[in-house]
Amino acid sequence: MGQGHRLRVRVRFPEADLMGWAHHTVYFVWFEMGRTELMRAYGLSYKEVVAQGYHLPVIEAHARYRKAAHYDQEVEVETVLYEVDRLTLKFRYRVWDPSTGALLAEGWTRHAVIDGAGRLRRLPAPVYDALCRWVVTDS
Amino acid sequence: MGQGHRLRVRVRFPEADLMGWAHHTVYFVWFEMGRTELMRAYGLSYKEVVAQGYHLPVIEAHARYRKAAHYDQEVEVETVLYEVDRLTLKFRYRVWDPSTGALLAEGWTRHAVIDGAGRLRRLPAPVYDALCRWVVTDS
Amino acid sequence: MGQGHRLRVRVRFPEADLMGWAHHTVYFVWFEMGRTELMRAYGLSYKEVVAQGYHLPVIEAHARYRKAAHYDQEVEVETVLYEVDRLTLKFRYRVWDPSTGALLAEGWTRHAVIDGAGRLRRLPAPVYDALCRWVVTDS
Amino acid sequence: MGQGHRLRVRVRFPEADLMGWAHHTVYFVWFEMGRTELMRAYGLSYKEVVAQGYHLPVIEAHARYRKAAHYDQEVEVETVLYEVDRLTLKFRYRVWDPSTGALLAEGWTRHAVIDGAGRLRRLPAPVYDALCRWVVTDS
Numbered sequence: 001m002g003q004g005h006r007l008r009v010r011v012r013f014p015e016a017d018l019m020g021w022a023h024h025t026v027y028f029v030w031f032e033m034g035r036t037e038l039m040r041a042y043g044l045s046y047k048e049v050v051a052q053g054y055h056l057p058v059i060e061a062h063a064r065y066r067k068a069a070h071y072d073q074e075v076e077v078e079t080v081l082y083e084v085d086r087l088t089l090k091f092r093y094r095v096w097d098p099s100t101g102a103l104l105a106e107g108w109t110r111h112a113v114i115d116g117a118g119r120l121r122r123l124p125a126p127v128y129d130a131l132c133r134w135v136v137t138d139s
Numbered sequence: 140m141g142q143g144h145r146l147r148v149r150v151r152f153p154e155a156d157l158m159g160w161a162h163h164t165v166y167f168v169w170f171e172m173g174r175t176e177l178m179r180a181y182g183l184s185y186k187e188v189v190a191q192g193y194h195l196p197v198i199e200a201h202a203r204y205r206k207a208a209h210y211d212q213e214v215e216v217e218t219v220l221y222e223v224d225r226l227t228l229k230f231r232y233r234v235w236d237p238s239t240g241a242l243l244a245e246g247w248t249r250h251a252v253i254d255g256a257g258r259l260r261r262l263p264a265p266v267y268d269a270l271c272r273w274v275v276t277d278s
Numbered sequence: 279m280g281q282g283h284r285l286r287v288r289v290r291f292p293e294a295d296l297m298g299w300a301h302h303t304v305y306f307v308w309f310e311m312g313r314t315e316l317m318r319a320y321g322l323s324y325k326e327v328v329a330q331g332y333h334l335p336v337i338e339a340h341a342r343y344r345k346a347a348h349y350d351q352e353v354e355v356e357t358v359l360y361e362v363d364r365l366t367l368k369f370r371y372r373v374w375d376p377s378t379g380a381l382l383a384e385g386w387t388r389h390a391v392i393d394g395a396g397r398l399r400r401l402p403a404p405v406y407d408a409l410c411r412w413v414v415t416d417s
Numbered sequence: 418m419g420q421g422h423r424l425r426v427r428v429r430f431p432e433a434d435l436m437g438w439a440h441h442t443v444y445f446v447w448f449e450m451g452r453t454e455l456m457r458a459y460g461l462s463y464k465e466v467v468a469q470g471y472h473l474p475v476i477e478a479h480a481r482y483r484k485a486a487h488y489d490q491e492v493e494v495e496t497v498l499y500e501v502d503r504l505t506l507k508f509r510y511r512v513w514d515p516s517t518g519a520l521l522a523e524g525w526t527r528h529a530v531i532d533g534a535g536r537l538r539r540l541p542a543p544v545y546d547a548l549c550r551w552v553v554t555d556s
Binding site: 302306 | 435436438441442445446467472474475476477478479480481482485535
Binding site: 013014032033036045050 | 429431450462464488
């Protein structure tokens with residue numbers, strides 16, 4: 001990657017487990033924060049998406065954990081929008097230790113587009129066109 | 140599956156999101172509960188594993204979400220040990236709506252074996268032999 | 279207490295902290311489960327309350343922690359409805375170690391009655407009358 | 418208050434409930450972040466406290482909720498060390514909406530000092546003396 005949106009976040013006390021490591025579910029929360037902030041940076045607040053009656057629920061999620069993130073450690077979450085079609089989006093994530101440059105974890109999520117009633121929807125053409133310009137594939 | 144260990148769990152209020160649906164990270168908590176209870180049912184308490192200085196951290200996790208689980212809904216988590224070698228274990232999971240039989244989600248996790256210092260370890264032969272007898276592959 | 283509704287719950291892995299103890303916020307989740315199950319036992323599902331456009335948000339919460347609950351430990355949450363008036367409810371809770379009878383923690387929560395728009399509401403007379411019969415004060 | 422340490426934090430998606438409001442337990446996580454950052458600002462990392470074999474577990478916690486914090490809203494957590502003696506500490510917190518100046522919630526936590534074996538300990542005199550200089554009482 002390298003061109004992705006970058007977000008710093010610190011491992012909270014209740015997010016660390018018996019070993020003092022961030023629990024594996026916390027990375028998915030960081031991924032969610034990463035895509036939320038990426039969208040905000042591009043002018044599309046997810047809160048606004050929800051307010052307009054749309055949702056982008058996760059329909060598939062994957063993570064691979066390489067090194068533990070410890071309690072109170074700062075990590076850097078790098079997010080890219082990787083694929084878009086009219087029905088789904090895919091984001092990719094890498095979690096870095098900014099003090100060493102080590103890769104801690106990587107993952108991806110796939111999202112559907114639904115309305116408030118839970119029906120699958122197509123992305124409106126202007127939104128689809130905008131999203132296509134955010135896509136980073138060569139990482 | 141069908142031969143897996145089955146656990147009933149109810150969606151808690153803070154686990155439901157704005158839509159009233161269990162957040163996608165909650166399924167990984169259920170997966171963890173599923174493998175913990177599967178191990179307990181086979182006589183191997185994960186708490187005891189930790190007390191003996193071993194850990195089975197998640198090194199890879201995957202989930203595919205098919206239908207939402209709602210606030211206060213009971214779900215059934217089915218867990219099988221799917222693969223074992225001397226260095227890793229893989230569990231598979233399915234989450235069912237027991238009232239309709241609908242499949243809500245499915246996933247898997249891969250685990251390493253480490254000691255308290257975080258070093259990779261091989262499973263002791265007796266533990267490996269025992270685990271091999273739990274494996275369910277044809278599901 | 280002693281006359282309260284009793285619920286068994288086990289400390290989940292991600293609920294335990296660095297010390298192996300249930301994080302102090304988890305007790306408030308147990309309290310919430312306790313009052314939800316007390317209400318269900320009396321025939322009043324909180325999900326149904328929400329579906330009818332009402333909410334009982336926590337407006338004040340208190341807990342006192344006496345002994346740690348450990349990872350994988352079963353605890354017993356005892357809940358009573360302690361006070362009701364037309365505008366607020368107060369529940370009290372005790373968390374026990376069922377294996378020793380030791381008191382682990384105690385607390386209370388106070389709740390307002392609001393509608394879906396967030397406006398304060400009075401409890402409807404039949405609901406108020408029903409709740410008054412649940413009140414346990416001499417504990 | 419007004420003299421307290423101030424921390425900005427945004428309501429995360431899984432922290433919001435069915436109503437779109439930050440769940441009442443989340444405020445206690447913010448309180449914990451507030452005292453952690455207050456301690457860091459004064460040169461005393463809680464991670465370091467733990468590394469030296471001490472802990473400051475919550476023995477009592479209280480919160481009063483005045484206005485809801487919504488999904489994606491930024492809030493400001495104000496923290497003061499309010500009381501110190503050789504055996505316990507008490508922190509006070511206020512949660513503000515920085516866009517309006519409205520008070521959303523307030524609370525306090527009381528902490529014991531224990532060692533790694535869970536025994537109550539007295540604060541070492543130099544630490545006690547340092548903490549006494551942080552105390553803010555007139556708010």
